[in-house]
Amino acid sequence: MKNTLKKIVCSVLALALCVSAFAACGSGNNESSSSGKASTASTESKTETSGTTTNSGEKIDPTACEDTMDVTIAVMTGFTQSDSRVEKMLEEKYNVNIELVVLPGWTDGQSKINLLMAGDDTPNIMWWWGMDNDFLQWKNAGKLVDVSEYMNKYTNIRDYYNKMDPLTLFYATEDDGAVYRIPGDVSEPSCECLWIRQDWLDNLKLEVPTTIEELEEVMRAFTEDDPDGNGQKDTYGLGGDGYDPRSFIPWIYSYDYTHYNRWTVDADGNVGYGPAMPNTKNWLQDVSELYAKGYITPNITQDTDRDEEMANGGFGVTYSWCAYNNPDAQTMKSFYASNPDAKWVPIDQVKGENGNPQDDPATSAAWAYFGITNTATDPERLYAMYDDMCGLDNYIERRYGVEGEDYTIDENGLYNPIIAPESDENNTQNIGLNLFNNLFNRKDEGLISNTPETKALFEKSGANSRDRAAQLVEWRNPADLTLFTPIQADVEDEVNRYIWAVIGGQDSVDNWDTYISTLNSLGLEEAVAEAQEVYNAQAExxxxxxxxxxxxx
Incomplete structure (x- = not known):
């Protein structure tokens, strides 16, 4: 009956609007928004590069389409099993057949994406992260569709990003107004904070640290004074992800104009490469001394998983996700299952050498994108469908499921999962919660798993990161750094080698000048000069x- 009604509605709308017999979707009554610069490409030219299109003059209703459309979508994170309950719900709602093209994972994912983009069976919607130079090649080869016109007709995605951070779409938009990459996931202004074991502080009768010196003393006590009271020397001050300097944010941001992998800019607009800035030497010295004293988990210089390390316990300070504050956070649930008497609490960032405690700012630009490719038979209908899926109610249903069946909202307005998106039940029962994760994520009221306290924590961390955000450069098109791009891998290899060798004690800040000379021999000095020019042009x-x-x- 539902499909029959859908066909009747679609047919009536098609006749009323005199749509071509080959256009299989109904039109809505909402007028197209004029915000932003729409593409001036004609329907004819789009047909040549992107397959058959619907009537681009009218806003179509993607839920009222008579012809069944086959859709292939690349996914890697979130739910990836085929024929889930959520997938079937979407297929019926939009009259489509969805095929998931599952990418292999972080190690091999980008290689697979390139193979798919180079072949004849490119997914209709491709997701990627990084790959700035590859994106440039795809765009120039006509592999991606300009969706700027669609974005201004179907406005859930556009309006969300403009509400959260108007700069997000700037970084996704070309100079001529075209949009080939749709922001897939954009973090909160800051999404991490400093965490500490309150039970260990209480056991040792210590106060919450407010300065970097106090934090280091707490780390010493957590390492040497048996904070868990088991009579063994088996605890450490600080822990975190292996090979990830984010664990050292309190020390990095104790100094201005430095970073472990991002470009910096000072108050006068002078651009520098963060890992080569003078203050990098200072925080490296601080962290290496703490590591040498044994206050940091030894395996932080190895390839370890931060969530797993935190769940295992053994350390009392970490810089990690604000979302750990939610009661459904799997890492914390795993931790408390083994440590029921423990208590992790978020605390304010500590004050360092520069007197300005700052949390780690996220970028306005997305860290991951998705785009409609030239294999799409009807790119406008495909965009309209996906934009509708990103509306608030549809997003909540796709990520969290059906209220009363998959979750409840208690008398205090708090989300309580019956089946959590990250749970084993979601997979074993093939429900499909969190389908298309990172192909657009809401961080507003659509993120119903955030408690009021967690929302406040995100807001505080975000507000406390703006000064540092002003010191870090975001590139609209990193491929514009034509001198840095070919040397980037070699430069980053040397940066990572030196940073971790200094922290681990195999190298020293005494060899800083040699390190800088090595970077310059790779071409960094010339790349910085070009980066300054690119930054100036981007600012305009x-x-x-x-x-x-x-x-x-």
């Missing part, structure tokens, strides 16, 4: 973009 484009948005109201 950003100002023009903001002026245009202001003029549009």
């Amino acid at each position: 484009k950003l100002q023009a973009y903001q002026d245009n948005k202001t003029n549009q109201g």
Whole structure:
């Protein structure tokens, strides 16, 4: 009956609007928004590069389409099993057949993406992260569809990003207004904070640290004074992900204009490469001394998983996700299952050498993107469908399921999962919660798993990261750094070698000048000069973009 009604609605709309007999979707009554610059490409040219399109003059209803459309979508994170309950729900709602193209994982995912983009069976929707130079090649080869016109007709995605951070779409938009990459996941302004074992503080009668010196004393006590009271020397001050300097944010941000892999810019607009800035030497010295004293978990210089390490316990300080504060956080649930009397609490960032405690800022730009490829038979219908899926109610159903069946909202308005998206039941029962994760994630009221306390924690961390955000550069098109791009892998290899060798004691900050000379021999000095020019040009484009948005109201 549902499909029959759908066909009737679609047919009536098609006749009423005099749509071509080959256009199989109904039109809505909402007018297209004029915000942003729409693509000027004609329907004819889009047909040549992207297959058959619907009537681009009218806004279509993706839930009222008579013809069944086959859709292939690349996924890697979130739910990846085929024919789940959620997938079938989407198929019926939009009259499509969905095929998931599952990428192999973080190690081999990008290689697989390149193979798929180079072949004849490219998914209709491709997801990727990083790969800036590859994106440039795909765009120039006509592999991706310009969705700017669609984005201004079907506005859930556009309106969400403009509400959260208007700069997000600037970093996704080309100079001519075209949009080939849709932001897939954009973090909160800051999504991490400093965590500490309150039970260990209480056991040792210590106060919450407020300065870097106090934090280091707490780390010493957590290492040497038996904070768990088991009579064994089996605890450490700080722990975290292996090979990830984010664990050392309190020391890194004790100094200005430094970073472990990002570009920096000072108050006068002077650009530098963070790992080569003078203050990098200072925080490396601080961290290496703490590591040598045994206050940091030894395996932090190895390939370890931060969540797993935290779940296992054994250390009392970490810099990690604000979302750990949610009662359904799997890492914390695993930790408390083995340590029921323990208590992790988030604390304010400590004050360092520069007197300005800052949390780690996320970028306005997405860390992952997705795009509609030239294999899509009807890119407008495909975009309209996906944009509808990203509306608030649809997003909640796709990520969390059906209220009363998969979760409840208690009398205090708090989310309580019956079947959590990360749970084993979601997989074993093939429910499909969190399908298409990182192909658009809401961080507003659609993130119903955040408690009020967690929301406040995100807001505090975000507000406490803005000064540092002003010191870090975001590149609209990293491929514009034509001198840095070919040397980037070699430069980053040397940076990582030196950072971890210094921390682990195999190298020393006394060899800083040799390290800088090595980077410059790879071409870094010339790359920094070019980066300055690119930054200046980008600043002008950003100002023009903001002026245009202001003029549009």
